Amino acid sequence: MEVRQTPLSFLQKNSQKIFLIGSICASFGILLVTVGGSWDITNHLLNKPETFFSPPHALMYSGVAIGLIGAAISFLAYRKLENFKEIFRLPLRLKFVGIFLLVGAGPFDFVWHSNFGLDGLLSPPHFTLLSGMMLCSLGGMFGISRFLQNKESKNNFSNYLLVLATLPVWLAGSGIISSLSLPFSNTDYFQFNPEPTFAFVMATVGYPFLMSLICIVTAKLSGFKPGMISILGGFFLLIYGMTAIVPNFALIESVEFYSMNMIPIVMADLIVSFRKTKKASIIAGGILGSGFYMVYYPYIMYTYNESLLGKLVSPSMIYHTYFELMPQVIQFTIIPAIIMGVIGAIFAFRFSNKTLIKK
Amino acid sequence: MNKLIIIGIIGVSLAVYFSMTVFVLPEKFLAKEQFTPIPFLEVEVSSTQINLGESFRLSTFSENIGDYGDIHIVSAGFPTLSDTEEIVRIVSYDFSNSPIYIEPGEEIGAKYSGGLETVYAQYPQIEAMNRPVQPGTKFVMDFEITPNEPGPFTVYVKSIDIPHTSSSSHYPTEGQLDHQGEYVLVYTVNVNP
Numbered sequence: 388m389e390v391r392q393t394p395l396s397f398l399q400k401n402s403q404k405i406f407l408i409g410s411i412c413a414s415f416g417i418l419l420v421t422v423g424g425s426w427d428i429t430n431h432l433l434n435k436p437e438t439f440f441s442p443p444h445a446l447m448y449s450g451v452a453i454g455l456i457g458a459a460i461s462f463l464a465y466r467k468l469e470n471f472k473e474i475f476r477l478p479l480r481l482k483f484v485g486i487f488l489l490v491g492a493g494p495f496d497f498v499w500h501s502n503f504g505l506d507g508l509l510s511p512p513h514f515t516l517l518s519g520m521m522l523c524s525l526g527g528m529f530g531i532s533r534f535l536q537n538k539e540s541k542n543n544f545s546n547y548l549l550v551l552a553t554l555p556v557w558l559a560g561s562g563i564i565s566s567l568s569l570p571f572s573n574t575d576y577f578q579f580n581p582e583p584t585f586a587f588v589m590a591t592v593g594y595p596f597l598m599s600l601i602c603i604v605t606a607k608l609s610g611f612k613p614g615m616i617s618i619l620g621g622f623f624l625l626i627y628g629m630t631a632i633v634p635n636f637a638l639i640e641s642v643e644f645y646s647m648n649m650i651p652i653v654m655a656d657l658i659v660s661f662r663k664t665k666k667a668s669i670i671a672g673g674i675l676g677s678g679f680y681m682v683y684y685p686y687i688m689y690t691y692n693e694s695l696l697g698k699l700v701s702p703s704m705i706y707h708t709y710f711e712l713m714p715q716v717i718q719f720t721i722i723p724a725i726i727m728g729v730i731g732a733i734f735a736f737r738f739s740n741k742t743l744i745k746k
Numbered sequence: 747m748n749k750l751i752i753i754g755i756i757g758v759s760l761a762v763y764f765s766m767t768v769f770v771l772p773e774k775f776l777a778k779e780q781f782t783p784i785p786f787l788e789v790e791v792s793s794t795q796i797n798l799g800e801s802f803r804l805s806t807f808s809e810n811i812g813d814y815g816d817i818h819i820v821s822a823g824f825p826t827l828s829d830t831e832e833i834v835r836i837v838s839y840d841f842s843n844s845p846i847y848i849e850p851g852e853e854i855g856a857k858y859s860g861g862l863e864t865v866y867a868q869y870p871q872i873e874a875m876n877r878p879v880q881p882g883t884k885f886v887m888d889f890e891i892t893p894n895e896p897g898p899f900t901v902y903v904k905s906i907d908i909p910h911t912s913s914s915s916h917y918p919t920e921g922q923l924d925h926q927g928e929y930v931l932v933y934t935v936n937v938n939p
Binding site: 433434435636637640641643644647648650651653654657658661674678681699701702703704706707710711713714717 | 755
């Protein structure tokens with residue numbers, strides 16, 4: 388006799404997989420938000436949009452909607468989980484708090500635009516959005532990686548989901564560091580630009596640490612599968628290139644320069660997948676950290692320009708000033724960047740051992 | 747042996763990466779000339795004599811005749827007015843950004859400094875902006891002006907392209923200076939009582 392499956396029984400039977408789908412939606416939603424956010428910075432710089440309703444904002448809030456659906460699916464699945472409730476509690480909570488902040492940031496941003504006109508990169512609604520992005524992407528990352536760590540059958544494809552899990556965290560983290568270091572936050576009403584020395588330190592410490600942390604966590608969670616860091620780094624460069632370089636006509640020819648950044652990423656990948664040890668990961672972390680000024684081209688120039696040159700730089704002059712600053716920036720930051728890359732790799736091991744992998 | 751090959755590949759690749767990104771490519775890019783947008787401006791005034799209560803048209807036709815630029819600005823100042831309301835009306839406008847109405851007393855940029863030097867506006871001014879600006883792009887801003895007092899009615903018109911790299915980045919390049927210390931074309935219409 389055939390037993391008919393009800394939606395409830397289907398949910399009960401597949402609750403873990405449905406929770407994974409919720410996590411994928413949350414991560415994908417945040418990926419859209421971060422891509423829209425990077426595009427929005429470029430749009431503000433080039434076109435100075437005058438209304439809240441712009442294509443980058445549409446992309447960002449579509450991402451919020453997908454993230455919201457992901458959080459709702461995760462919640463429904465979590466209620467029917469039998470054995471793994473404890474494992475998936477943290478991802479669910481992170482997604483919930485994150486999505487609450489994200490959804491709240493939309494109307495907050497609209498009200499802010501209506502009252503104070505064009506807002507800068509760092510503003511209360513934007514920081515709410517960034518915090519929501521970070522928490523929600525962490526929720527998605529924990530959800531996906533814990534599912535992969537605890538499922539019985541493993542296939543090669545499932546590891547690639549880790550790229551979707553960690554890429555939004557990298558982009559959201561970069562967004563937080565950028566908002567605390569780029570001088571894009573002064574408006575007619577508020578002067579939220581970070582103090583130049585603080586911004587210098589924040590960028591020099593934050594970006595290399597984050598790059599190394601995310602790449603090594605991804606490699607570690609995949610069991611040092613060859614190609615993971617290259618795919619992740621390639622997507623990061625592609626997104627950054629498409630949203631920050633290609634839209635600016637004056638920067639298009641510097642794509643050649645930007646694409647060189649695949650070299651340290653592929654080398655780091657080669658090191659960790661060849662040796663598969665903590666020591667190798669630390670070396671890879673140092674290499675990744677050392678290239679941060681090139682990876683975060685072009686806008687990182689504005690941070691260092693504040694302290695080192697103090698020039699007025701309009702968007703078509705970015706690469707001239709960027710390359711003019713290069714020798715000084717490399718001289719001041721290369722050692723701290725390598726150290727932060729190494730620390731990021733050490734932290735990645737602790738982070739993935741204690742927080743992500745939970746059996 | 748295998749280990750040595752891998753170390754060699756990594757070492758050579760990183761040497762190539764750092765030499766290309768820190769030395770070779772920056773030198774190549776810095777050797778290139780920066781983009782220099784050059785504004786050109788023509789102004790047509792429908793009449794040089796009108797009676798009080800009548801209107802005249804002042805039409806600006808501007809163009810970027812140089813390279814790609816970030817911003818193309820055309821601005822019209824009204825030194826004989828304290829307020830443009832009900833006197834100056836924009837009837838045609840094709841710039842990407844909405845016009846900015848500057849009131850007397852507002853702090854504004856000066857001497858083509860991009861805001862590094864500022865002054866306080868002495869009279870109302872209307873500023874049109876297009877961001878960014880491709881070479882050869884043309885723009886129109888057309889005013890209908892109805893003076894409310896007899897006597898000479900003066901309009902200052904100028905255009906600036908950003909980045910402002912030299913004297914060719916503004917138009918006109920000589921003549922009378924306005925309240926911002928920037929060169930302007932001067933047009934006067936006599937308003938008969």
